[in-house]
Amino acid sequence: MATTDQDDQLVTPWEVTAASQKGVDYDKLIKKFGSTKIEDSLIERIARLTGKPAHHLMRRGIIFSHRDVGLILDAYEKGKPFFLYTGRGPSSEAMHLGHLIPFVFTKYLQDVFDVPLVIQMTDDEKFLWKDMSVEEARRLASENAKDIIAFGFDKEKTSSPDFYKTILRVEKCVTVNQVKGIFGFNDSDCIGKISFPAIQAAPSFSCSFPQIFGGKKDIACLIPCAIDQDPYFRMTRDVAPRLGYPKPALLHSTFLPALQGAMTKMSASEASTSIYLTDSADDIRDKINKYAYSGGQSTVEEHRRVGGNVDVDVSYQYLTFFLEDDEKLAKIEKDYSSGAMLTGDLKKELISVVQQVVAEHQQRRQQVTEQMVQEFMTPRKLKYSS
């Protein structure tokens, strides 16, 4: 699973590369991973069940793939609850735009379904994989926690219990052979990496905690995550029946492309590919103007004649993530493709949208106190019925 396939695209929890400026071929990925493409009927069903419009990330195919979400909806329809699980591996002090996506989408899911949420901070993963001290990884987790708190999740329904017992149970079900097959580990890897997948798996089985649905083992878990995290949850789904839990369901998102283009994803460790949530309005303007890969033509005349290519244009791609107004987006696509809109104008549009997203986030983050972080980082009880 961790090797480059014939199409020269590599998608693992630690690396994402594609040979084409169009980025990862997600249809091929669905086939390779064995997940299910999200059809319009599923999106309509969610809108119908929740009585709220489907999220634009779903409508636009950014949340593109899933596993067993139908089962979650079946249960929900019968009045049976479920819970959400998402997480964050804190690789840098400042989160970037791409990190917003799972939390924006998870916030929507918590709001429309009114369900508990478990958030796991995997600073342990970052310590094991990166050249970083435990203390530094923990500090980054605290900093990232402020950003997560800023999303305004229902505090009484959002927490992270102490998973050690569940981690042990998962560790006992998974062999070295299995993690080698799934993650491409080998005997030169440290033993921390070998056992880490059990840590990421464990919160999928949070329902057994008394504070979530009273400890009933048959409550399903729905995990919104980027598609690169799927290997962890394929393993988790294999283990689930042996531990007597339902398999967690998944909703997969695509990657927010790097500023330089969709051949890789935005990466916190490469500053020039990223717009950080700490960037100033001027930083955002400068980075987009300087780095955002353009699908436009090399001269104005040529552009007016041929038009821009939205399939590779990073600014347009970003708008699909962050501009909620469907009509406006459709007009931009039309005008840019026809050549009526120039790259400079498209970038100006994106700059204004991103500046607003980031400024609003910064405002909310400023309200986060150290005490809120302390509470967030400490396992505590969840309120599980409204």
Next chain:
Amino acid sequence: MATTDQDDQLVTPWEVTAASQKGVDYDKLIKKFGSTKIEDSLIERIARLTGKPAHHLMRRGIIFSHRDVGLILDAYEKGKPFFLYTGRGPSSEAMHLGHLIPFVFTKYLQDVFDVPLVIQMTDDEKFLWKDMSVEEARRLASENAKDIIAFGFDKEKTSSPDFYKTILRVEKCVTVNQVKGIFGFNDSDCIGKISFPAIQAAPSFSCSFPQIFGGKKDIACLIPCAIDQDPYFRMTRDVAPRLGYPKPALLHSTFLPALQGAMTKMSASEASTSIYLTDSADDIRDKINKYAYSGGQSTVEEHRRVGGNVDVDVSYQYLTFFLEDDEKLAKIEKDYSSGAMLTGDLKKELISVVQQVVAEHQQRRQQVTEQMVQEFMTPRKLKYSS
């Protein structure tokens, strides 16, 4: 390290067998493990430094091997503190006589050196290796904690901090290749076993906790343990310099033989080999009379003529562990070897000694409250200067 050597003796953290009724050849084990035999001069030095007589377990060669204890004593002589680390893997509700040994000896060390002690309960190990639920392993740990508390360790100087950060640090330093080499693991083992050695290693580095010597990283650790635990601490000693800690020193004990003879050690999971700390006076009498392997001759006449063999006689061996009176022990050895003492009389002597040891333990254990167990199982601060 985990394979049977040419002498047909196998000593791993999970199995101990010897081909001879004399039991494990400990001199060969010292050579194989690369540890150091305890010389009289070391025993005398400990007596001199502490101003107390050396413990009978040391005087009689039951604590027989060590690593770097000289360095601990050098530091102690210069007024530099150290701390003790020992542990318990709770494999059954009732601990047996063999389990007493490390705690009896550790209690002596804490008393004469007046140093902090960290005790680790490895119910996680038992869960991973045995057919047992997490809850059952934890329950056994609580039960065993009562026995440990009954030893009367200085409560203010005995605890177990939360080791997760240290575990991660160790996990990052040790490869799959290394644990395969040291412990004989293979790719069919579960990932929990693969990473467990880091859990057992971590308390060796407890000195970095603020509550033990103010967080100074250069305070050494002394680990009293049975020799089968040495592989864990060989690994720990390899890792120590990379993490900037001193290598932990070790004091190794031999095994208390099974009732049936020294070809294996007393095992909690095989009831007929064991005297439990919960056994009644009658149980103890019956078990010793029925099972304790005798080095005596088959008829009284033969015994009077040839004498008994104390090297293989389990009752005599047990007296070396539990009868503190050196003169009395010497007389028993002389009389039994000469044939003046019969097996029945030797067993009668042992029965009385063991009944007293167990009855005293049961009395102390009865004083242990649930609150004391709760406190013991919860990480808390240590008092580290008297």
